[in-house]
Amino acid sequence: MRTHLKLATATAATMLALTTLTACGGGSSAGAADGKDGKIKIMVGGLDKVIYLPARLTQQLGYFEDEGLHVTLLTEPAGVQATTSLISGDVQGVVGFYDHTLDLQVKGKQVESVVQLAHAPGEVEVVSDKAAGSLTSAKDFKGKKLGVTGLGSSTDFLTKYLAVKNGVQTNEFTPVAVGAxxxxISALQQGSIQGGMTTDPTVAQxxxxxxxxxxxxMRTPEGSKEALGGPYPSSSLYMNTDWVNGHKDTVRKLARAFxxxxxxxxxxxxxxxxAKMPSDYAQGGKQLYAQAIKDTLPxxxxxxxxxxDGPATVERVLKAFNPNLKNATVDLKKTYTTEFVKK
Incomplete structure (x- = not known):
């Protein structure tokens, strides 16, 4: 999440334009939620992405309401923007990749995963049919334009790691922010990227x-181990540590729901x-959407x-290419807690 964390008026304008989905049906997203009366705002790095499916599914199943929580889910196309919203105080939690907690710690921001939703990235590096002859593995990244959701996003992190691991320096290819x-798909069709990292349902389409x-x-633990050398905890609910410590009962309810x-x-x-998810999430059709979920479930x-051993894998991956972390000391125990999920 190498971002300059621009927290000025652009963030506020973006927040106003976001689509909001409220767990209590008739609720409003106006006004900053602060956890009082169970009102919580959670930013998701792409609500329709299968890797973040538990966020909307929890809402669809009514589990937030069962805990007496009124959760507003907001969406951003990439995890890097979602994290910006957390740091600026616009939201109380993010459903995004755990690796951001390490990157933020070395920047002086203490954030922790309170529910670990996944133990593999769920990400896929795809190559266009036109470029398939010259792009057969990560060793061929050199000179290529590769799509990522956003610069400083987890897809950007993982692409850089795969490159360095296979002998390609990060300045020898071009990451292109194309969302999901x-x-x-359009960037791939038009040839503005030769390949890129994305998730289902985009992969299935x-x-x-x-x-x-x-x-x-990397949709399975086995695929994660082959590509990254171990389990890579990814999708999680992470929150500012100070907020967690001050709202333990609310966090406990959130953890229980997830x-x-x-x-x-x-x-x-x-x-x-x-069948439980909104119909407009199945843009490629119900059957293809179900297949996308099936492929990602592991x-x-x-x-x-x-x-x-997940946090150590993430630290090793990030330190391989990220100059902010390379020589920094990361206290991994402060990047996550199992206090709430184990209770």
Missing amino acids: GQTF IVDKKLGKVLID VKTLKWMSTHSAEQIA MFTKDGVMPA
């Missing part, structure tokens, strides 16, 4: 339309999960607990 969904193919698949969702997901089929935890 249709904007990513690219393969279905025969616009490209999967180059590196863990109930994870357990529900582990006992239901992809088709059953898809990334999710069943209990919200951080995998024991």
Whole structure:
């Protein structure tokens, strides 16, 4: 999440334009939620992305309401913007990648994962059909334009790591911020990128339309281990540590709601999960959306607990290319807590 964290009027303007989805049905997003009376704002790095599916599914299942919480879900196209909203105080939590907590710590911001939703990235490096002959592995990243959701995003992090791991320096290829969904697909079609890192349902649509193919698949723990050398905890609910310490009862309720969702997901089929989600999330059709969920399901935890060796993998990956972390000391124990999910 290498961003300059511009927290001026641009952030406020963006927030006003965001689509809001309120768990209590008739609720309003006006006014800053602060956790009082169970009113919480959570920013998601792309509500329609399957990697962040537990956020909207928890709402759809009514688990926030069951805990007496009134949760407003907001959406940003990339995790880097979501984190900016957290630091600026516009929201109380983010559903995004855990790796941002490490990057923020070395910048003097203490943020922690309170529910670990996934133990694999859920990300896929795809290559366009036109470029498939010259881009056959990460070793071929040199000289290429590669799509990421946003500069400083987790897709940017992982792309840089895969490059460095395979002998390509970060200045030898060009990351291009293309978002996800249709904007990513259009960039691939138009040739403005030769490949890129994205998630389902975008991956499923690219393969279905025969616009490209999967180059590196990190939707499973096995795929994560092969590409990154270990489990890579990704999607999580993370919050400012000071806020967590001051609102433990609220955080406990949030954790309970999310863990109930994870357990529900582990006992239901992809088709059953898809049926609970908003119909407009299935832009490629119901069958393709269900397949996208099925392909991504292995990334999710069943209990919200951080995998024991996950944080060390994330630190190793980030230090391989990120100059901010390379020589910095990271206190991994302060980047996550299992206090709430284990209770």
